[in-house]
Amino acid sequence: MSLTAIDRTTRKEKMASTHYDVIIVGGGITGAGIALDAAQRGMKVALIEMQDFAAGTSSRSTKLVHGGLRYLKQFQIKVVSETGKERAIVYENGPHVTTPERMLLPMHKGGTFGKFSTMLGLTVYDFLAGVKKSERRVMLNKEETVEMEPLVKQQGLKGGGHYVEYKTDDARLTIEVMKKASEFGADILNYAKSTEFIYDQNKKITGIKVQDMLNNQTFHMTAHKVINATGPWVDEVRDADYSKNNKNLRLTKGVHIVFDESVFPLKQAVYFDTEKDGRMIFAIPRNGKAYVGTTDTFFEYDKASPKVTQEDRDYLMNAIKYMFPSVEITDADIESSWAGIRPLILEEGKDPSEISRKDEIWEGDSGLLTIAGGKLTGYRHMAEEIVDLLAKRLREEQQLKFKKCNTKKTPISGGDIGGSDRLEQFIEEKKAQAKDFKLTEEEGEYLTRLYGSNVDELFRIAHSVSNEDSFGLPSSVYAQVVYSIQHEMINKPVDFFIRRTGTLFFDIEYVERYKRKVIDAMKHLLNWDNVKTEIYTEELNKAIQEAKHATRDVK
Incomplete structure (x- = not known):
């Protein structure tokens, strides 16, 4: 069953009537990775997510699949080694959503990194992360550093290091992993919340009660095992189980702000330390924009919708003015922003930036398996670890082999x-084919970079629609809407503009231009009534407002 948003009732009926080997609660990158791994091994898999897929941390990161260079400062050698090697796997398996990005690490007098420490750090990083020869670090003098990025502060500049990170579309990475899990037979549903565990007479978990968040209907699901992969909500889910251990999460918030290249003409991604507290943050060019982040502050409020405050914006603006003093930008130049929550494992007495990004697996007396912590880059390895344990338990308890x-x-x-x-080469081939489907080369390239080898289906949809049937949308945009409904389970306009296309963060003018027509198309294709249409329209307008403006931090 593909990830279609159509005929949700039939999907729920199947999930309620099937006994699974495992139910995964949580539809971020961790849950998606677990679903793919388990389904590929031959397990009968179900996954539910209370919001849209990737709606939490997995669409609100710095959008880098990186090896964690900054963790060398904290001597987290294992984290650097594992994530560095994993990013190469992530890239090879999904190059359309993960691509190499050269990163400049400027060295200033009195800064965090000196020439020797930078060279040593990058050399160790190359070794630990298994960086291939063509992507290893290059040391630059002052003139070469300025040539690489003229906007970098020249006062006290001593040179720089040039190394490779990998940029990604975190939400699309999650969706593509989820779709692959579905191809292997996993039954998957978004906007479905686990509200209660079901136990047998031995107090072992045998299933969950589920609430459909779109219509409040409830149903039951059963399985041999349940995995809690809910990120920031890990503790909340465990609170519903009697066998919670004494470990807890510590949530921190990270904020990013976005500018048009006309006001911040950044040509090279830069990784730099701030003047205020020496934290390392990124400034990254992306499709005609530049974005900067991230902050790192403790957080304990609205996990489903963390807000960008004026204090957050001021922190990042001050960092920009410190490292790029010739850039004359003001708060009014911020086009959009987002805030995300990092679910870290509590370590008493440590500042947010010092807490380890390691992951852990916890097993309760009830049989509940929980995976906590970790990083986007390591999602595949995290999934392998917990599915190995799952397979072991299913072999011991159910005599099942996978x-x-x-x-x-x-x-x-x-x-x-x-x-x-x-x-x-693949992109060039698809650009040339685009004109055969009533699309321009530019539209063909855009769709290919976003959808990879699935682009043929979007070409087909674009070619088949008439101007009268596309609700006034360009055929390329209409094709994305239809494809997202038929294959990526979008239920709301925010799903499309935030997590399927990323345009609310990186092209908010696009959202303003097409939002009404996209809503009209979705209303028709998903049979919304006027009340539902109004609710979803207001939800999108609120998301636009929050992306464009700071919010008072309500405590």
Whole structure:
């Protein structure tokens, strides 16, 4: 069953009548990775998510699949080694959503990194992360650093390091992994919340009660095992179980702000330390924009919708003015912003930036398996660890046997292009084909970079629609709406503009231009009544408002 948003009732009926090997609660990148791994091994898998897929942390990151260079400062050697190697796997399996990005690390007198420490750090980083030869660090003098990025502060500049990180579309990465899990037979549903555990007479979890968040209907699901992969909500889910251990999460908030390149003409991604507290943050060019982040502050309020405060914006603006003094921007130049929550494992007495990004697996007396902490980059390895344990328990308790993990060499949905080295050639081929489907080369390239090997389906949809039937949308945009409904389970306009296209963060003018017509198309295709249409329209307008403006931090 593909991830279609149509005929939700039939999907729920199947999920209620099937006994699964495992139910995964949580539809971020961790849950998606677990669903793919388990389904590929031959397990009968279900996954539910109370919001949209990737609506939490997995759409609100810095959008980098990176090796964690800054963790060397904290001597988190294992984190650097594991995530550095994992990012190469993530890239190879989904090159359309993960691509190399050269990063500049400027060195200033009195700054966090000196010439020797930078060279040493990047050398160790290359070794630990298993960086291939063509992407290893290059040391630059002052003149070369300025040539690389003329906006960097020149006062006290001593040179720089040039190394490779990997940029990604975090939400689309999650969606593509989820779609691949569905291809292997996983039953998946968003806007479905686990409200209560079901136990047998031995107080072992045998299922969950589920509430459909779109219509408040409830149903039951049963399984041999349940995995809690809910990120910031891990503790809330465990609170519903009698066998919670004494470990807890510590949530921190990270904020990013976005500018048009006309006011912040950044040509090179830069990783730099702030003047205020020496924290390391990123400034990254992306499709005609520049975004900067992230903050790192303790957080304990609205996890479903963390807000960007004026204090957050001021912190990042001051960092920009410190490292890029010639850039004359004001708060009014911020086009959009987002805030995300990091679910870290509590370590008493440590500042937010010092808490380890390691992951842990907890097993309750009830049989509940919980995975907590971790990083986007390491999602595949995290999934392998917990599914190994799941397979062991299913063998011990149910005499069930399954194949070993094979996700290292499994392209995610959209990744079947013949390897990462062939990406640009693949894009050129699809650009040339686009005109045969009533699309421009630019539209063909845009769709190919976003959807990879799935682009043929979007081309087909674009070609089949007439101007009268596209609700006034360009055929390329209409194709995205239809494809997102039929194959990516969008239920609301915010799903489309935030997590399927990323335009609310990186092209808010696009959202303003097409929102009414997209809503009209979705209303028709999903049979909304006027009340539902009004609710979803207001929800989108609120998201636009929050992206554009700071919010008072209500405590």
